[in-house]
Amino acid sequence: MQIADKVAAAKFGTTQPIDDPVREQQILNDVAAKAAGLGLDPATTVRFFRDQIEANKVVQRGLYARWTAHPEEQPTVRPDLATEVRPIIDRLNAGLLDQFAATVAVRASHTCDLRLVITTRVVDLRRHLDRLHQRALVEAVQSVCG
Ligand SMILES: C=C(O[C@@H]1C=C(C(=O)O)C=C[C@H]1O)C(=O)O
Numbered sequence: 001m002q003i004a005d006k007v008a009a010a011k012f013g014t015t016q017p018i019d020d021p022v023r024e025q026q027i028l029n030d031v032a033a034k035a036a037g038l039g040l041d042p043a044t045t046v047r048f049f050r051d052q053i054e055a056n057k058v059v060q061r062g063l064y065a066r067w068t069a070h071p072e073e074q075p076t077v078r079p080d081l082a083t084e085v086r087p088i089i090d091r092l093n094a095g096l097l098d099q100f101a102a103t104v105a106v107r108a109s110h111t112c113d114l115r116l117v118i119t120t121r122v123v124d125l126r127r128h129l130d131r132l133h134q135r136a137l138v139e140a141v142q143s144v145c146g
Helices: 004-011 021-037 042-069 081-102 104-108 112-127 131-140
Strands: none
Touching (some): 004 042, 081 104, 112 131
C-alpha cells in the first residue's frame, strides 16, 4: 500500500497507465502457482493479492488527484518503474506471501477480526497515515481473516 507512492511518482506525467492488467495478471498467476506449493488455497491467496493491487491503485489515483490540484506537491524525482519500483514490489510480494502462509491459523481464528482492527489501528498510528492511505489499508486487509 505504501509503495504505491513510489509507483505514482514513477507514472505521474508519463504515458504509463495506473492500471496495468498484464502486470496484475502476471502477479496473480505467480502467486496462485506459489500458493499451492505453500499449502495455501490459491483462490484465497489470489483474493488477498487482488486487494493489495486495488489498494495500490486507490493510492495512485488519490495522489494523482492531489498532485493535479496542488502542483507544488508533485514529486521532484521520477523513479524508474521497471528497474527501481517493481523489484521492490516483487520483494514485498514474496514477504506478503510468506506471511500469508505463516498466519493461516491466526487468520482462521475467531479472534482474527478483532486482532485485525487493532493491528490496522496500530499501523495507522505508527506510520502517521493520511486519510487516503487509511482508506487503502482498510481495503488491503479486507479479506485477511478466513
Ligand atoms: C503497482 C503498479 O500499478 C498497478 C498495481 C499493481 C500492483 O499493485 O502490483 C500492478 C499493476 C498496476 O495495475 C504497477 O504498475 O507496477
